């Protein structure tokens with residue numbers, strides 16, 4: 001083989017490996033689902049230190065014949081960064097928790113297991129089998145193509161899934177509020193007397209904000225089936241110095257987003273230029289952020305476009321929305 005042929009063969013095999021990785025990406029999600037269902041992170045956590053394969057087999061109470069299967073599952077999950085391989089008792093190989101799997105431990109303040117479970121569930125995953133059909137068809141969303149009704153109507157008609165979706169959003173809020181109350185973002189909420197959390201789900205974000213800033217009277221606005229039967233806290237009422245939209249605009253196209261922002265701009269103008277809009281959402285920043293983070297945002301973008309006519313936006317797309325709505329300035333805290 002000459003050098004050109006050698007290069008050609010190398011590219012051929014690299015292309016094949018790249019395609020095969022994409023083709024089997026769903027096996028990574030399903031392996032994660034399996035690890036959650038088996039409770040592997042919880043087992044390692046209660047074990048108190050990294051766990052060997054044989055200890056894991058006995059803690060899982062599975063047949064010894066499944067040992068190699070478990071070894072291969074853990075090898076993949078270690079490779080993708082979900083768990084890590086370390087040594088115990090001098091030389092014995094063992095599995096430990098990483099930043100990702102620590103978030104799978106149940107009964108910890110930040111647990112994303114229910115979130116992962118919802119979004120890898122067949123009712124969320126199955127529609128994507130029909131993605132090309134949706135491109136060729138006329139329905140507004142893939143969700144409607146497959147389920148026959150809009151995303152929010154589906155949630156209304158399926159209380160159990162609605163509850164799991166709302167709990168997933170609440171877990172996201174717990175993590176987000178921990179950033180907000182500890183970081184420079186804190187100043188955004190300081191001095192506010194009242195806040196309306198629009199599309200605030202089951203009120204988790206507002207509950208944590210009202211605890212961290214007792215001076216803020218929070219009001220949660222959401223759809224009737226979401227806010228029904230929610231408990232009320234003293235300064236958490238189910239109207240404001242600020243209007244908060246957390247993960248709301250990414251579910252909306254520009255036309256609907258602009259309508260809401262224009263209303264807010266008019267309200268601020270008629271209130272003597274007092275008040276502000278706080279948006280907690282995704283900003284695509286491909287030039288400056290890590291490749292993997294951008295990829296995660298692009299995955300969210302596909303999900304928003306097919307589930308709910310929404311989109312993830314770059315800073316210039318956000319800026320256009322704000323200026324088109326009549327706002328003169330904005331500040332982004334990444």
Ligand SMILES: C[S@@+](CC[C@H](N)C(=O)[O-])C[C@H]1O[C@@H](n2cnc3c(N)ncnc32)[C@H](O)[C@@H]1O
Pocket residue numbers: 152169170172173198199200201202205221222223226245246247248251
């Ligand atoms: C992605 S969730 C975000 C929930 C919450 N802000 C959070 O970040 O945890 C979007 C929320 O918007 C609510 N929503 C959708 N359409 C709405 C409408 N027309 N009026 C009020 N809320 C709505 C949904 O019920 C859902 O709770």
Ligand SMILES: O=c1cc(-c2ccc(O)cc2)oc2c(O)c(O)ccc12
Pocket residue numbers: 151169172247248250251252303304307308310
């Ligand atoms: O289908 C979704 C999913 C989300 C979502 C998932 C996970 C997160 O950590 C945050 C958000 O958000 C949605 C949304 O805001 C919407 O309007 C429609 C659908 C979805």
